[in-house]
Amino acid sequence: MKHAKKVGLLLTLVAVAFVLFVSAGTQEAAAGKSQDVGTLVVGMPGDPRSLDPQRTNDQPSARVMKQIYDTLLYQTPDLEITTNGLVESYDIISETEFAFTLRQGVKFHNGEELTASDVQFTFERMREINAPAAFLVAALDRVEVTDTYTFTMHLSFPFGPFITHLAHPATAILNRTAVEAGGEEYARNPVGTGPFSFVEWRSGDSVTLRRFDDHFRGPAASERIRFRIITEDTQRTIALETAEADIIYDVGPNDFDAVRDLPGVISFQTQGLTTFYMGFNAQKEPFDDVRVRRAINLALDVEAATNVAFRGFATAARGPLAPTVQFANTDLPGYGYDPDAARELLAEAGYPDGFSTSIWTNDNPVRIMYAEIFQEQLRAVGVNASIEIVEWAPYLDRTARGEHDMFMLGWVAVTGDADYGLYSLFHSSEWGDAGNRTFWGNDDVDRLLDEGKASPIPEERSAAYMRAQEIIFEEAPWVFLAFRDDLAATRDYVEGFQPHAAGHHVLYNVRNR
Amino acid sequence: MLWYITQSKVYRMHRYIFRRLLLLIPVMLGVSFLVFTIMFFTPGDPAKILLGERAPEAEVQALRTQMGLDDPFFVQYGRFIFNALRGDLGRSLTTRRPAALELFARFPATMQLAAMGVLVAVLIGIPIGIVSATRQYSVFDGASMVLALIGVSMPNFWQGIMMVLLFSIVLRWFPSSGYGTFAHLIMPSLTIGTSSAATITRMTRSSMLEVVRQDYIRTARAKGLSERVVITRHALKNALIPIVTVIGLQFGYLLGGAVLTETIFSWPGVGRLMVDAIRQRDYPVVQGGVLMLALTFSVVNLLVDVLYAYIDPRIKAQYK
Numbered sequence: 020m021k022h023a024k025k026v027g028l029l030l031t032l033v034a035v036a037f038v039l040f041v042s043a044g045t046q047e048a049a050a051g052k053s054q055d056v057g058t059l060v061v062g063m064p065g066d067p068r069s070l071d072p073q074r075t076n077d078q079p080s081a082r083v084m085k086q087i088y089d090t091l092l093y094q095t096p097d098l099e100i101t102t103n104g105l106v107e108s109y110d111i112i113s114e115t116e117f118a119f120t121l122r123q124g125v126k127f128h129n130g131e132e133l134t135a136s137d138v139q140f141t142f143e144r145m146r147e148i149n150a151p152a153a154f155l156v157a158a159l160d161r162v163e164v165t166d167t168y169t170f171t172m173h174l175s176f177p178f179g180p181f182i183t184h185l186a187h188p189a190t191a192i193l194n195r196t197a198v199e200a201g202g203e204e205y206a207r208n209p210v211g212t213g214p215f216s217f218v219e220w221r222s223g224d225s226v227t228l229r230r231f232d233d234h235f236r237g238p239a240a241s242e243r244i245r246f247r248i249i250t251e252d253t254q255r256t257i258a259l260e261t262a263e264a265d266i267i268y269d270v271g272p273n274d275f276d277a278v279r280d281l282p283g284v285i286s287f288q289t290q291g292l293t294t295f296y297m298g299f300n301a302q303k304e305p306f307d308d309v310r311v312r313r314a315i316n317l318a319l320d321v322e323a324a325t326n327v328a329f330r331g332f333a334t335a336a337r338g339p340l341a342p343t344v345q346f347a348n349t350d351l352p353g354y355g356y357d358p359d360a361a362r363e364l365l366a367e368a369g370y371p372d373g374f375s376t377s378i379w380t381n382d383n384p385v386r387i388m389y390a391e392i393f394q395e396q397l398r399a400v401g402v403n404a405s406i407e408i409v410e411w412a413p414y415l416d417r418t419a420r421g422e423h424d425m426f427m428l429g430w431v432a433v434t435g436d437a438d439y440g441l442y443s444l445f446h447s448s449e450w451g452d453a454g455n456r457t458f459w460g461n462d463d464v465d466r467l468l469d470e471g472k473a474s475p476i477p478e479e480r481s482a483a484y485m486r487a488q489e490i491i492f493e494e495a496p497w498v499f500l501a502f503r504d505d506l507a508a509t510r511d512y513v514e515g516f517q518p519h520a521a522g523h524h525v526l527y528n529v530r531n532r
Numbered sequence: 533m534l535w536y537i538t539q540s541k542v543y544r545m546h547r548y549i550f551r552r553l554l555l556l557i558p559v560m561l562g563v564s565f566l567v568f569t570i571m572f573f574t575p576g577d578p579a580k581i582l583l584g585e586r587a588p589e590a591e592v593q594a595l596r597t598q599m600g601l602d603d604p605f606f607v608q609y610g611r612f613i614f615n616a617l618r619g620d621l622g623r624s625l626t627t628r629r630p631a632a633l634e635l636f637a638r639f640p641a642t643m644q645l646a647a648m649g650v651l652v653a654v655l656i657g658i659p660i661g662i663v664s665a666t667r668q669y670s671v672f673d674g675a676s677m678v679l680a681l682i683g684v685s686m687p688n689f690w691q692g693i694m695m696v697l698l699f700s701i702v703l704r705w706f707p708s709s710g711y712g713t714f715a716h717l718i719m720p721s722l723t724i725g726t727s728s729a730a731t732i733t734r735m736t737r738s739s740m741l742e743v744v745r746q747d748y749i750r751t752a753r754a755k756g757l758s759e760r761v762v763i764t765r766h767a768l769k770n771a772l773i774p775i776v777t778v779i780g781l782q783f784g785y786l787l788g789g790a791v792l793t794e795t796i797f798s799w800p801g802v803g804r805l806m807v808d809a810i811r812q813r814d815y816p817v818v819q820g821g822v823l824m825l826a827l828t829f830s831v832v833n834l835l836v837d838v839l840y841a842y843i844d845p846r847i848k849a850q851y852k
Binding site: 066068069074075149151203206207221222223224225247248249250251253254257258260261263410411412413416452 | 575576577583589591626627628629634637638641693696700701704707708709710711712795796797798800801804805808813
């Protein structure tokens with residue numbers, strides 16, 4: 020009997036403890052925002068790789084680093100480049116010489132003041148350790164420090180997008196003392212000049228930042244930011260619904276309709292920088308004939324396919340660049356859907372009965388859906404296309420070697436500049452692994468892309484890129500598919516959130532009311 | 533030391549443990565060989581992953597040489613083993629930090645979830661199993677066996693989502709995902725604990741059923757002992773061996789098999805880290821993770837075997 024009593028007591032204790040824990044949990048979960056208004060909780064799908072901007076070039080890291088660091092120039096959410104960054108003003112001395120003046124009194128999180136030698140250190144280190152994003156400043160020959168707050172950048176060749184690239188998160192300015200003191204673990208103890216300083220990174224769970232009161236633009240709106248890593252789309256949506264998160268990035272397309280209808284939630288659907296395309300192998304028959312490439316463009320109802328594949332969260336493309344990208348040609352007419360014209364063109368090219376070919380894709384469900392729809396539509400004009408699904412790594416290898424007929428891929432113009440969005444994909448010097456997997460080339464386009472790349476004058480660059488896009492459209496090395504929208508959502512008590520077209524949103528002005 | 537191991541009769545139990553620890557070496561070698569081979573033949577080039585898609589071919593080749601990726605298979609495997617023995621599992625290809633550090637950062641969360649899962653399973657499974665066995669073919673027995681069947685058959689991810697729906701969205705009792713407080717631990721551990729509970733219930737029931745038919749149980753009853761004492765002191769203690777085995781196995785299974793639960797609840801455990809690593813071809817993290825889970829699994833099994841001796845004096849006697 021004694022024993023039974025003991026067991027009974029133990030069970031009671033366990034039960035009481037459980038109830039206590041449960042009620043503690045209840046309080047925390049139900050209290051939602053009323054408890055900790057100062058902390059902005061952001062739900063995003065991926066864990067940052069590193070918080071050292073020179074050790075990585077991935078989106079989750081950029082999203083956090085954007086709050087910790089500043090860049091020399093500032094890119095607004097609409098991708099305009101302004102001198103709202105660390106640089107007060109700059110002069111273009113020549114095509115290869117830029118003189119900059121830094122803002123005075125800018126403080127790093129460790130208390131040191133920003134000087135021109137930090138800028139020099141940053142770009143020297145970038146090349147030394149061969150940073151993943153070093154290509155952004157490949158043109159830079161050296162940084163010459165003229166005094167504490169002024170410096171000159173010398174380029175080894177003219178490079179038009181250079182100023183734009185100085186606003187990219189990967190070119191954020193570092194503090195020499197902090198980097199050297201941090202050593203191997205600097206990526207986990209980052210120090211910048213940004214509006215928020217680093218507090219804690221719990222691997223796979225969250226990154227916490229604290230407001231930096233000495234920030235040069237004045238203190239940020241929120242006291243703290245907690246980036247929570249919630250990999251599953253649905254779970255992110257639920258976290259927003261239960262107010263465990265105040266903002267969520269990358270809402271799943273399947274959830275977006277539900278999110279839009281949630282009470283107390285504001286949803287954001289904005290145009291991003293990603294282009295989806297189906298490329299032809301222009302070295303192979305029959306795709307070496309421009310008539311065949313045009314015919315296939317005409318044979319496909321891209322708009323309908325896009326609506327199905329992206330569930331309405333993308334815009335059907337009419338050219339190679341998303342409209343948000345600088346120097347995108349938005350006047351291109353698009354091919355439209357005209358199977359009769361397609362059949363005529365095919366006959367003219369010597370394929371009145373069509374031909375057999377294949378569409379390659381990796382196991383991305385959106386691309387597979389496109390491929391399946393296109394397979395049917397191509398059959399209608401006599402083209403018999405098989406679908407081959409290839410695993411990602413071999414897919415990249417084999418398309419780089421040109422083993423394919425037609426293939427599906429995407430490209431993000433991460434810098435928001437036409438150079439990044441066109442050069443690797445259409446210049447004939449970039450065939451294969453570098454990015455041009457269609458093996459298509461055109462002397463005029465090569466020349467225009469080189470011109471746009473070299474000139475620092477926006478009007479000249481614009482003219483070159485507009486014409487290049489016209490030729491690319493006419494020559495049709497791609498079927499232009501879609502520009503994917505960025506989907507985000509916030510609770511309605513969140514103020515000041517404005518999505519950035521490149522996806523790394525600025526949270527400086529954002530707060531919970 | 534050598535004398536102690538070979539001669540001392542008093543410490544045979546320790547010798548047994550020592551021998552079992554030695555046995556870990558071939559086991560771990562086998563595991564490491566398998567995982568290394570699989571990752572070796574998986575398509576994708578680590579050097580290219582490190583440098584990014586835009587890296588020029590010459591640089592990729594230089595890094596391949598530097599990383600020793602052009603060496604023959606066995607040279608690479610030997611180097612991997614040699615480094616692993618010194619605690620160096622290589623650097624993560626995505627974060628560029630030591631893979632061992634990445635794994636250790638996630639290990640506590642995994643252990644916590646597995647331990648709580650097993651606790652839930654034991655607290656549910658053993659009492660229900662005992663009652664079912666003592667009232668065989670009663671309504672309670674039937675109901676609990678049906679529940680156990682449902683528990684075993686119900687997929688974790690579905691159960692997890694249903695719990696989120698009920699307890700987070702409708703009732704707002706628990707946070708839907710995340711890690712940190714005890715409240716965060718409840719739903720994930722219930723999710724992974726339920727299926728294990730079902731297994732433990734069934735094992736307890738069948739093991740108890742076997743034991744209660746033994747002669748010494750009849751003797752105990754004949755002595756006039758209360759039913760409670762007969763069951764807890766005489767029957768359960770003898771029925772425990774297979775139950776403890778199952779609990780040990782379940783614990784090992786929860787260590788490695790909690791990937792879905794970890795994903796649903798955004799639990800920062802080793803399982804999710806490894807799935808991400810596989811997706812990103814982060815070889816060092818995958819290899820290190822498999823080694824770590826295999827080692828933990830083996831050690832848990834060893835602990836279970838040692839536990840036998842404390843539960844059953846007959847087994848202990850073999851070692852004296």
